[in-house]
Amino acid sequence: RKRRVKCPQCRSVTRLPKNGAAGLPRDTSRTDEHSRTSRCVSCSVKGTREVERQTVVVWCAKCKVALCTNHLTEHILSGQGPSSHTIIGLSERDQSTDAQKGNSPALCGEHNRPLEYFCKACGVCICGHCATIGRHHGHSQIVTVHKVADELQAEVQTKSKKIKDVTLPRAQRALEKVKKVTSELTTRADQVQAEIRAASRLAVAAIQTCEQEKLQEVDDIRVVRLKTLDRQREELRQHTAALEGVVAFSEKLVERRRFGSPSRNSTQQCEENIVGVLTAVKARADVLDKVEFSETADHHPHLAFSSTNETEMMQKACELLGTVVSCEASAAHSCIEGDRHKHTQPGQPVVFSVLAKDRQGKTQIRGGDSIRVTWSRLPAADMAAPAVEVRDKGDGHYDIVCSPSRTGDYEAEVFINGEKLATTFVVGCQQEKWFYFDSTECQAELTISSDKQTVTCNEQVYSWSSVLASRGARHGQHTWKVKIRKNQRMNILVGVAEKPGLTAKSKNHKSAYCWYGNNGSKFVLGKGSKSISKFQVNDILQFDLDCDKHTLQITNLRLRETAKIDNLPAAELFPFFSLCNEQEAISLEW
Numbered sequence: 001r002k003r004r005v006k007c008p009q010c011r012s013v014t015r016l017p018k019n020g021a022a023g024l025p026r027d028t029s030r031t032d033e034h035s036r037t038s039r040c041v042s043c044s045v046k047g048t049r050e051v052e053r054q055t056v057v058v059w060c061a062k063c064k065v066a067l068c069t070n071h072l073t074e075h076i077l078s079g080q081g082p083s084s085h086t087i088i089g090l091s092e093r094d095q096s097t098d099a100q101k102g103n104s105p106a107l108c109g110e111h112n113r114p115l116e117y118f119c120k121a122c123g124v125c126i127c128g129h130c131a132t133i134g135r136h137h138g139h140s141q142i143v144t145v146h147k148v149a150d151e152l153q154a155e156v157q158t159k160s161k162k163i164k165d166v167t168l169p170r171a172q173r174a175l176e177k178v179k180k181v182t183s184e185l186t187t188r189a190d191q192v193q194a195e196i197r198a199a200s201r202l203a204v205a206a207i208q209t210c211e212q213e214k215l216q217e218v219d220d221i222r223v224v225r226l227k228t229l230d231r232q233r234e235e236l237r238q239h240t241a242a243l244e245g246v247v248a249f250s251e252k253l254v255e256r257r258r259f260g261s262p263s264r265n266s267t268q269q270c271e272e273n274i275v276g277v278l279t280a281v282k283a284r285a286d287v288l289d290k291v292e293f294s295e296t297a298d299h300h301p302h303l304a305f306s307s308t309n310e311t312e313m314m315q316k317a318c319e320l321l322g323t324v325v326s327c328e329a330s331a332a333h334s335c336i337e338g339d340r341h342k343h344t345q346p347g348q349p350v351v352f353s354v355l356a357k358d359r360q361g362k363t364q365i366r367g368g369d370s371i372r373v374t375w376s377r378l379p380a381a382d383m384a385a386p387a388v389e390v391r392d393k394g395d396g397h398y399d400i401v402c403s404p405s406r407t408g409d410y411e412a413e414v415f416i417n418g419e420k421l422a423t424t425f426v427v428g429c430q431q432e433k434w435f436y437f438d439s440t441e442c443q444a445e446l447t448i449s450s451d452k453q454t455v456t457c458n459e460q461v462y463s464w465s466s467v468l469a470s471r472g473a474r475h476g477q478h479t480w481k482v483k484i485r486k487n488q489r490m491n492i493l494v495g496v497a498e499k500p501g502l503t504a505k506s507k508n509h510k511s512a513y514c515w516y517g518n519n520g521s522k523f524v525l526g527k528g529s530k531s532i533s534k535f536q537v538n539d540i541l542q543f544d545l546d547c548d549k550h551t552l553q554i555t556n557l558r559l560r561e562t563a564k565i566d567n568l569p570a571a572e573l574f575p576f577f578s579l580c581n582e583q584e585a586i587s588l589e590w
Contacts, residue, residue: 059089329364329416407429460582514578550566551568
């Protein structure tokens, strides 16, 4: 297999002969053309030996053959006569050939015929003789050159259209993107350079300001100390003069030999003068020792400024200008300011303040930190977490605002830049006293306390005696609690009612949606009434009214028993209470 080679001209594969490349077929395309144009065609046809062949002297442009002198006459007389031949010289033929070379069709090198066909199997253009009797005879994939040209033209047009419709727009978009990214990169680089230059100018200005302040401070200290030293030096000079006067007086007394016999008063006065002067001198010397000025920084810590640490120098310079080098806040040093346990009412916002500090414990002077709040405890596991709003004040303080919608205790954890604070905050949400027992809507058998929070049945009645709340609700969520104070058989109705369809004085309960704690008897009162377990003294009943969803839920907190009424009317509903046994009493719990 390794001894097989492919012809570069016709693409045919042949076995390499034993004598190598010398045994391969000879390429006659150029040789035959040269032979045809440089040798007499009549000599070649008639088999004239090589030595007897004459030199070609003319060229027949009509027949396109070369002729020697011996066969020129014979060729002219052949055919249709002399007029059918055009005889020219070889030099003229060469010039004519060169002039027409660019416009003449391509010819087969083997048969000197136009290349009118294309062999797809070999990938070359061939003439009619090559296709019929030549080496390409029998090849199945032979088509005309025009068809191949049309196919190639169609393929080129398809690829050109694909390039124009797909590749070129994609390249243009990529180019635009590269231009945009390059422009953004250049702009950002300019911005960064401007920021660096501004920061450098700020740092230089801060250092210069710090330098001026420190120099001025040192100069002020020098002036003050020099004034102090001058004043003390003057005082010391005066005391020294006084001391010299005392010494001179003592020497005078000695010279006069009156030192031993003076009066007691004069001697005591002299000693007191000496002691006073010496004491004053000692005091002034002590003062000078204390105020002695030293140029070393160890005696003046407030003047100490290390120039070896550039970061510390920059921070000190910025602090003098009222700024601090930007540092990310740390949860280890940040905290919740003020009371961490606050109370609110449903729907009312409550605000907690977070103070951000960096890792050195210094308060941030600007905002931009990431503050996230996660609720770790909710009143109920199935309730949605309250929404939280974080307000950045821009000076290291952040306000966390939340508005719980249901009663209960909420506890939250605060994260600053992904780190959790060591402390949490707690929100206690309690329902306001949004209604009381309405005395104008209370039947005569019932008595309302002075604070309007308790109602008691005064006598046994054979029909329900009712009382309504002072306020109703049409929208939103509302909660209230009722406590059982006294009971007989505890036939108590509790729920909501429509005021136009139910007034306490009319004893009409058909518009009430309520529950009753019965004594074992089974009866239904009103279109929405439902029986639950018998109420007991000190039971606390919690009511949750959702006017938007038209539902009312009651929960016996002692039994953890819950019942629910759906499809309430879209009307204003009032808390409704009804008693029928003597000494039965209920009260509102907030």
